[in-house]
Amino acid sequence: MILRVVQEATELTPPSAIITNVQDSAPAIPAPQGATNMPARTGPPDTSYYMKLGYVAAIVIFAAYIGLLLKRVAGTRRSR
């Protein structure tokens, strides 16, 4: 009997009466104060400056040595 009443009540409920958007009456929870100073975790850290510095330093060292070596070779060629 009870099941039948519930079933009829459900079938008779118009679609407009169904609550789809629940409104929360509680106040919004404020964001933690400490989080404002923290960077957003959106991916790896931006370390491109150090990458460029490392590549430039290595290229400068190799280029300086190759320049020294070629200078020696040129000096030896001139003296022959």
Place this chain on the structure above:
Amino acid sequence: MTSVSAIESRPATRPLPMVDWLLVLSLFAVGGALTRALLYTPADAALGAVQRIFYIHVPSAILGMYVACTIMAIGGGLYLWLKDDRLDRIAESAAEVGFVFLTVVLVTGAIWGKSSWGTAWAWEPRLMSALFLWFVVLSYLVLRDALENPEARARLSAVLGVLALLLVPFIHMTVYLFRGLHPEPIVLQPSKPAMSSEMLGTFGYAVLAFTLLFFALVRVRYQWATARDARLALEQA
């Protein structure tokens, strides 16, 4: 007038080439490796772009520490046995080029450390032992420059070169023996490399390119040393 004995002891030399084809080829290979590392290899998820220093730092360490020191020691050791000046020149050339590669290792490591550890230098075993090897190779080169007698120069520097090689296994083991900042090997670990296949491919290409550059530089340095010794022999005759 040049005596017959002076001519016989003079190193046989070919004219030094204006452009060394192997050096040019190696520079193109290194350029290709660095381009691939910068443009076509993904950045590390944890460290970011600075991890790409890996493609210079580790090949330079392999060549400067393992390869150069081994050639320096074997060349020096064989010189002590055979007294062949060519072996001394090979050891000398490998030491000088290896010193350049070791310098690159220390500088790029410091820059990477500044980004990842927050400090460019730490008094920890791997870094200290690598710096110690750098000083030993530097002392090898300074010793050679200081001694005027060619036989004494070759003999004493050969002993130092052999002793320098003894440091290399110790430096290799520091990351296992001591607790430090420097990570353990990533590629040559017993299980499998902890890298993606793209990173591993770029690393392999970088090792090949820098190996080519290393031997091209040793070749040019050896040719120059041969021409230098020939000129000195001619002047003394």
